[in-house]
Amino acid sequence: MVLSDELKQRIAAEFPKYPEKRAVLLTALHFIQAEHGGWIPPGAAAEVAALLEIPPIDVEEVISFYSLFHPEPVGRFHLQVCANLSCCLAGARKIVRTLEQALDIRSGEVTEDGTFSIAEVECLGSCGTAPMLQVNNEPYVENLDERSVLELVERLRQRAAAASSPGPR
Amino acid sequence: MAVVHYLLPPDGQNWSKLADYKANGGYAAAERALREIKPEQIVADVKASGLRGRGGAGFAAGLKWSFLPTDGRRPRYIACNGDESEPGTYKDRQILERNPHELIEGLLIAAYANTIDAAYVYLRGEYRVAYDNLRAAIAEAKEAGYLGRNVLGSGLDFEIHVHRGAGAYICGEETGLMESLEGRKGQPRKRPPFPAVAGLWRQPTIINNVETMSQVPHIVGKGVDWFKSIGTEKSTGNTIFGVSGCVMKPGAYELPLGTPLRDIIFEHAGGLRPGRTLKAVIPGGVSMPVLTAEAAMQVTMDHDNLQKNGTLLGTGAVIVMDDTVCMVRAALTIARFFRHESCGQCTQCREGTGWLHKLFVLIERGQATKRELDTIDEVCKFMEAHTICALSDAAAWGAGYFVRRFRPEFEAHIEQQGCPLDGVSFEV
Numbered sequence: 001m002v003l004s005d006e007l008k009q010r011i012a013a014e015f016p017k018y019p020e021k022r023a024v025l026l027t028a029l030h031f032i033q034a035e036h037g038g039w040i041p042p043g044a045a046a047e048v049a050a051l052l053e054i055p056p057i058d059v060e061e062v063i064s065f066y067s068l069f070h071p072e073p074v075g076r077f078h079l080q081v082c083a084n085l086s087c088c089l090a091g092a093r094k095i096v097r098t099l100e101q102a103l104d105i106r107s108g109e110v111t112e113d114g115t116f117s118i119a120e121v122e123c124l125g126s127c128g129t130a131p132m133l134q135v136n137n138e139p140y141v142e143n144l145d146e147r148s149v150l151e152l153v154e155r156l157r158q159r160a161a162a163a164s165s166p167g168p169r
Numbered sequence: 170m171a172v173v174h175y176l177l178p179p180d181g182q183n184w185s186k187l188a189d190y191k192a193n194g195g196y197a198a199a200e201r202a203l204r205e206i207k208p209e210q211i212v213a214d215v216k217a218s219g220l221r222g223r224g225g226a227g228f229a230a231g232l233k234w235s236f237l238p239t240d241g242r243r244p245r246y247i248a249c250n251g252d253e254s255e256p257g258t259y260k261d262r263q264i265l266e267r268n269p270h271e272l273i274e275g276l277l278i279a280a281y282a283n284t285i286d287a288a289y290v291y292l293r294g295e296y297r298v299a300y301d302n303l304r305a306a307i308a309e310a311k312e313a314g315y316l317g318r319n320v321l322g323s324g325l326d327f328e329i330h331v332h333r334g335a336g337a338y339i340c341g342e343e344t345g346l347m348e349s350l351e352g353r354k355g356q357p358r359k360r361p362p363f364p365a366v367a368g369l370w371r372q373p374t375i376i377n378n379v380e381t382m383s384q385v386p387h388i389v390g391k392g393v394d395w396f397k398s399i400g401t402e403k404s405t406g407n408t409i410f411g412v413s414g415c416v417m418k419p420g421a422y423e424l425p426l427g428t429p430l431r432d433i434i435f436e437h438a439g440g441l442r443p444g445r446t447l448k449a450v451i452p453g454g455v456s457m458p459v460l461t462a463e464a465a466m467q468v469t470m471d472h473d474n475l476q477k478n479g480t481l482l483g484t485g486a487v488i489v490m491d492d493t494v495c496m497v498r499a500a501l502t503i504a505r506f507f508r509h510e511s512c513g514q515c516t517q518c519r520e521g522t523g524w525l526h527k528l529f530v531l532i533e534r535g536q537a538t539k540r541e542l543d544t545i546d547e548v549c550k551f552m553e554a555h556t557i558c559a560l561s562d563a564a565a566w567g568a569g570y571f572v573r574r575f576r577p578e579f580e581a582h583i584e585q586q587g588c589p590l591d592g593v594s595f596e597v
């Protein structure tokens with residue numbers, strides 16, 4: 001079982017908003033990703049399909065259609081750099097290069113320890129505050145330059161360290 | 170005439186909280202409408218106001234509403250388009266983050282006017298702050314009795330649901346949005362039937378952009394004549410121009426339709442960086458044909474004027490490019506976008522967007538001959554007006570017009586087997 005009972009209940013709680021259970025599919029996949037480290041683990045699709053009473057293939061094709069759904073693991077901090085026109089005009093390429101050097105991976109890869117991944121994405125609607133990136137589904141980090149993006153990486157490293165250190169929770 | 174701002178709170182203020190929105194006149198229009206105005210009168214007023222859709226196509230909003238059937242079939246829905254993904258566009262985000270009650274009030278009035286049972290705001294999945302602020306505002310509005318059962322004693326039962334998208338540009342296309350909302354791939358539907366007759370779950374549905382709906386309380390509250398006094402005869406009201414690219418002060422500027430593009434770039438957005446000259450401007454998001462600097466200096470930002478000058482208003486997203494920007498690389502970025510975002514349903518689009526991207530890559534690398542420029546023209550012709558939705562046309566216009574309007578630069582790329590400009594200043 002991939003989906004916990006609690007997660008299934010959260011998904012089912014969305015049903016009354018729509019005339020059909022199928023409409024909850026995107027929401028359900030968002031919930032699953034948020035609970036499973038930013039990606040959709042094997043087996044989840046079949047369980048969602050059962051819950052929504054739709055064929056598993058309908059879930060699989062939705063996962064593959066939308067770029068926010070990841071059937072493969074991404075980093076704990078998935079760094080999505082906008083690489084569309086307005087951001088490129090403002091130096092998005094430099095931001096990607098800086099991240100690649102700082103994390104020693106290429107765009108599209110995950111660091112060995114699983115902490116970071118870099119992706120170049122299409123327009124995120126932050127064109128007047130370019131260049132920018134989004135960490136997971138958090139509020140945007142905007143008006144970046146080479147220095148501020150390195151500071152961001154440092155802050156995220158500290159967050160990762162704080163989360164993994166033993167202590168009171 | 171001094172510009173009146175009504176859509177966005179002034180000076181970076183945020184009116185997400187109900188108390189702030191109400192302190193600035195919020196919900197007065199809805200209260201009056203639901204208690205005193207007949208639904209048909211509101212539809213007539215929105216029609217008379219000349220309000221045109223702010224999502225890109227510019228279709229008359231009131232006319233769209235009047236296409237709803239009169240056979241009493243229920244439920245009826247509003248699909249509100251907050252998928253905002255057209256590159257260069259970030260205007261709806263300003264409303265969603267800073268003034269979400271304005272949208273809620275617009276949806277409420279539209280629901281009352283059109284006998285709607287529920288509205289779904291389809292929000293692009295990445296917009297986290299917008300999602301949080303809109304959901305909090307809906308909860309507050311419900312608490313205050315602006316949503317729910319028998320709203321303001323009008324007999325209307327009305328709910329608003331926020332639906333998160335998942336990163337697909339095509340879901341901003343109205344029927345792609347509906348497919349996505351229903352839990353499928355966002356592949357556009359063939360029309361007819363049109364959404365007004367068979368939209369969400371094949372029920373009567375009106376679909377309007379976030380900014381379009383947010384205009385409605387102002388039309389109802391301040392009157393049709395007031396609204397028509399702003400803008401031009403056929404492009405009424407203010408809109409939010411999102412300016413980006415090579416300007417000193419990129420940002421979202423609320424201005425009347427019909428504002429000269431020159432003023433937007435050189436007054437509001439602070440002009441170009443020192444020593445630079447203007448080269449090209451996309452006036453309405455990357456789907457719309459690019460303008461040369463010369464043309465850009467002449468146009469006003471309204472539907473008629475832009476159409477007369479060989480482009481369209483689109484989403485009013487102004488992307489400014491100065492003399493350091495390579496047109497081949499700009500076109501390449503746009504072609505890459507459309508290749509990524511084609512839903513794959515129609516051959517012309519699926520294959521054409523791929524071809525266009527490959528051709529621009531060849532030119533950029535200095536591996537093309539002049540024949541490739543003709544091939545681009547041919548591919549563009551085969552992509553226009555042959556598909557279920559307009560994404561294919563948008564790709565052909567957005568990328569193709571760079572070749573049509575800056576051909577000498579493309580030829581220079583081919584002759585010199587690479588970029589004749591300093592290629593480092595603008596990397597893709």
